[in-house]
């Protein structure tokens with residue numbers, strides 16, 4: 064089982080690293096990090112803040128977009144190009160294929176996040192600010208966010224076209240990110256709207272858990288520039304994310320299992 | 326006791342287009358059995374349901390009704406797939422891999438050890454004649470080369486049953502012969518080969534058993550010899566006549582008559598008493614040159630069965 068999943072994961076990794084867009088994104092994000100040098104000069108005494116904000120936003124935004132992109136295309140093209148015919152006719156279960164596909168993607172995304180992280184922490188060190196534990200925590204949570212988004216995208220692509228999957232997954236990502244704001248807005252709305260919002264938010268992955276900087280968590284204002292969440296919070300949020308990933312992959316596998324490959 | 330290699334019972338498949346709700350009945354009750362050690366040809370015109378049957382067997386699509394088993398395992402079965410090799414129709418593989426890497430991936434999925442994978446891949450690359458294309462990515466492969474790579478990946482696990490969807494398509498005459506030889510070699514090793522095609526000469530040349538499918542239904546099954554034997558079309562007799570004899574008596578009842586000089590050739594219907602006819606010819610002073618049965622060719626049979634299938638389907642309310 065492990066061998067087969069690993070074979071699919073490795074092959075997916077090979078497939079993904081050939082996508083040129085990824086290198087564009089890489090250049091873009093690293094470029095943005097370098098830009099912070101200029102931006103930081105403009106905002107006197109704020110260099111560290113700018114570097115941290117741009118770095119983390121870059122990971123979260125471009126990491127998630129890449130996850131979306133890979134998630135909606137990689138599974139779909141296997142079916143579309145019929146490369147899957149020679150695979151699932153081998154002694155592999157379809158769920159193993161889905162997991163392998165996800166792991167391959169997760170591997171690519173992890174490398175991407177790692178490169179972003181190195182670029183950002185490198186900048187901070189070079190500017191002489193050092194890397195606080197808050198940064199490490201924020202990076203870990205961005206990584207979890209990206210991995211969760213990949214699972215959301217795979218879930219939709221297990222039964223839908225890239226276009227629709229892309230729209231659905233993007234919608235979930237946005238809603239997941241602004242959950243607290245939606246909750247706040249719905250509190251004052253009519254009961255009908257309030258309840259619909261509550262139920263919707265229940266079934267949307269809680270991506271906002273991973274992007275806490277600048278928000279208040281349990282009544283305390285947290286910021287990556289000052290007081291940040293505890294390691295316990297990071298652990299819990301990660302477990303939560305893992306729960307979503309496993310759940311979404313299980314659903315994807317179930318849906319994928321029922322499909323005809325023609 | 327050994328189960329048959331493949332058993333298909335009343336297999337049905339209706340495709341539904343998701344939005345237009347149009348239904349296409351691709352298989353309407355297909356039943357056949359492939360015995361072990363056979364080369365079984367699955368023949369039919371375009372759109373007959375060959376690929377649909379094969380994809381169902383390989384677990385790519387689910388039948389709407391009916392059942393099938395490979396080596397005694399009801400499909401879809403991972404245990405069966407372990408012992409089966411499969412070449413998809415017009416195969417397409419990850420085009421960034423080389424043939425060696427493709428075979429390695431296949432070997433991993435079959436759970437082979439690294440050493441076994443390398444050894445087997447080298448043997449097969451040699452066997453399918455892709456030795457010189459080893460370092461090229463599959464992207465640069467021609468259609469025929471992809472077909473060969475496809476055959477190689479189907480044989481990685483040294484399968485007991487080999488299922489090939491149009492293995493000769495896209496190949497030049499030499500390639501076709503090589504594939505035919507490969508299929509024969511597999512049979513000699515005791516393996517079962519089930520392949521689809523619409524090239525009848527391939528079927529006549531190598532199959533032990535043939536099934537003809539059209540419009541989602543089996544029209545005929547048997548060995549090529551049996552199939553055409555069943556349908557003896559007539560007997561052609563050629564005689565040399567004594568000069569200027571009236572031939573009217575010899576021509577009665579003949580399906581076709583050809584006279585060139587003193588040579589007379591008649592085609593007698595299959596149910597004619599040929600002995601009696603020859604006796605009459607002798608009496609008239611003719612000398613027999615040749616007597617040969619005229620069998621239906623597989624192609625005649627194929628065309629007729631397909632035409633039959635079309636009219637039956639159209640006659641249905």
Ligand SMILES: Nc1ncnc2c1ncn2[C@@H]1O[C@H](COP(=O)(O)OP(=O)(O)OP(=O)(O)O)[C@@H](O)[C@H]1O
Pocket residue numbers: 325340341342349350351369370371372373374375376377378414523
């Ligand atoms: N995905 C699909 N959706 C709807 N109809 C389909 C689909 N795939 C096949 N069909 C229909 O099912 C029937 C059988 O097709 P199939 O591909 O099994 O034929 P085939 O015998 O393999 O033909 P060929 O010799 O051209 O490969 C055809 O009428 C075809 O139009």
Ligand SMILES: [Mg+2]
Pocket residue numbers: 375376377414490
């Ligand atoms: Mg076909």
